[in-house]
Amino acid sequence: MTATSHSAVDCAEFILAALDWLEARDDLTDPTAIDDAFDLLANQRRRLFLEVMTTYEDDLTLPDVAEEVAVRETDTAVAELSADRVAETYISLYHDHLPRLVDAGLIEYDQERDLVHPTAIRKP
Template sequence: MDKGVANPDLDTIYEHLSESRRRYVLYYFLESGHANVEEIALQISAWEQDVSIGSVSVDEKEAVTLSLIHKHLPRLADHEIITYDQRSGDIVIGDNFDSVRPTVTRARESEQIDPVVRHPTESVLHSDPLTEPTDNE
């Protein structure tokens, strides 16, 4: 698959939707233009277990986080549906998100999952690059 695909074809869209965790990432972005991987992992864990955010175990959230980082986010980023900064964990809607939005919206309506619960994160979206401390610091 080529990076920078202008508009994912229908097969590619349905391939992304075939995996629940990728669907849930896309559902999240129907309501928000940006997030952090930890924030999304917490919400996905709650959706998968059908519990509140506060009831999600640390182990479950960590398992979801790892699968997002190693499998699902890179696949979505390869098609520019999202943009993922591995260093900070920040995720934003990619250039091709709008081309999949109608299909994702219909899928979400059919699953009838709870709305996204927004909560503060410690991430700074699009922060300055890390720099080495100077002698003056």
């Protein structure tokens, strides 16, 4: 008998719950949309970005989002974060994650003001 890790059980429960939810949806007929959604959510930094936007439900500057994502990634207070860590997070959000979320219609981005706006995000 092999021991099952707590995270494996959580993962299995999540997958089964997601499959149940998908099965109950009549409006999800495009399998590529489902794949695209899971692809977006596959990255922790994107999930944290969306979590930040859901928490604040308002326009935020991208540097503020980067700082908050870095706080959540490291479980560290803002004052203890290094400027390099926040800069790396900002660059990653700007070049990789933000464009994907904008293309998906979840975030709007005003480059001139470096401001992100949640478009389709609502609190659970």
